[in-house]
Amino acid sequence: MDTPRNMGRFSAQSMLLSAVAGLVISSGFAVMVEAQPDPRSTFPGRRVGGGTRGECSARSLIHLVPETSVYAPDASGLVGILQGPSDRPVSLQVILKPEDGTTESTRTLAAGPASVVLFDVEGTRPVVWETSFNCESGDEGDSPDPMAFVQSSSPPALSLLVSDAEPTDQSLQALLRGLLAKCGSNVSTAETMSQFGFADLVTEAWPKTLPIRCDS
Numbered sequence: 443m444d445t446p447r448n449m450g451r452f453s454a455q456s457m458l459l460s461a462v463a464g465l466v467i468s469s470g471f472a473v474m475v476e477a478q479p480d481p482r483s484t485f486p487g488r489r490v491g492g493g494t495r496g497e498c499s500a501r502s503l504i505h506l507v508p509e510t511s512v513y514a515p516d517a518s519g520l521v522g523i524l525q526g527p528s529d530r531p532v533s534l535q536v537i538l539k540p541e542d543g544t545t546e547s548t549r550t551l552a553a554g555p556a557s558v559v560l561f562d563v564e565g566t567r568p569v570v571w572e573t574s575f576n577c578e579s580g581d582e583g584d585s586p587d588p589m590a591f592v593q594s595s596s597p598p599a600l601s602l603l604v605s606d607a608e609p610t611d612q613s614l615q616a617l618l619r620g621l622l623a624k625c626g627s628n629v630s631t632a633e634t635m636s637q638f639g640f641a642d643l644v645t646e647a648w649p650k651t652l653p654i655r656c657d658s
Contacts (some may be wrong), residue, residue: 452544476635481568481602487511490643491574491599492526498577501525503534505573506558506597506618514607516615519562520622521603523573527556527647532576539570551574556649558634560622561657567605574598593610614638625653625656 489511493504506522507513515521523534534551544566549558563571573596607615617637620631628651634648 456537478496480560480606482508482510482512482608483650485510485512485602486600486603488597488600490640491597498528498530498532498575501528501531501556501575502643503573503575504638504640504643505601505603506614508610508614509639511601513601513614514567514604514605514606514611515563516619519564519619520560520615521563521571522618522621523551523559523599524635524638524652525554525557525559525648526643531555534559535574535576536561537574538565539572540566541570542566543567555653555655556631557655558620558621558623558629559655559657564605566605569603571596571601571603621654622656624654626654628653 448619450561483614487507487510489505489507489509490502492501496500504524504526505511505513506524513521517522525531525534531553533553534549537546538548547565549561551561621634629646631650631652632641632644634652635641
C-alpha cells in the first residue's frame with residue numbers, strides 16, 4: 443500500500459521527469475530553430491548570367507546584389523541590372539517567383555546597349571528573381587553566328603529578394619539610389635563596376651561610360 447511518504451516521492455519523481463521531458467522538448471525545438479537554413483549562405487543563386495557561346499548570350503548579365511545573390515531592397519523595391527556590350531542587343535525577361543507559391547510574374551525590359559537598368563520590384567518577399575536575355579525573341583535580327591543554336595541555353599542571373607536588410611544590403615541600397623538620381627545620364631564604367639564588386643569583368647569591349655536607364 444502506498445503511504446503518504448511514498449506518494450510524495452512518486453509525485454516528486456513525476457515532476458522531475460516532466461521537467462526533464464520539457465527541457466528535452468524545448469532543447470529539441472531550439473535546435474530545430476537554429477537548424478533553419480540561412481538563405482544568405484544556402485541559396486543557389488548566380489548574380490552573373492550570360493557568358494555562354496553565341497552572339498546573344500555571350501554578353502554579361504549582372505544582378506546588382508551581394509555575393510550571396512540574396513538581397514533586401516529598400517521600401518521602394520529598387521533593384522538594378524547591369525548588361526554588357528553587344529552588337530545585337532535583345533530585350534530582357536524578368537521573372538519573379540514568390541516562395542509562398544503564389545503566381546509568378548514576368549516583365550520585359552527593352553533591348554539596349556551596355557548599360558545600368560533600374561526598376562522597382564513590388565510584391566511579397568521572399569521572391570526568386572530571374573533575368574535572362576530573350577535570345578529567341580527575334581528582336582536582334584537574323585544572326586550570322588553559327589553557334590546561334592546554343593543561345594537559348596544561356597544561364598539566367600538568379601537572386602533571392604528578401605525583407606530583412608543587413609548592412610551589406612543597406613550599402614547597396616545607397617549605391618542604387620545614387621544611380622537612380624542620375625537617370626538618363628552616363629556614369630564611369632570602371633568606377634561603377636568597381637563599386638558593385640565587378641571590376642574584374644571589365645574588358646576592352648566595354649565602353650568607358652554606361653547610360654543609366656530607369657524602367658518604371
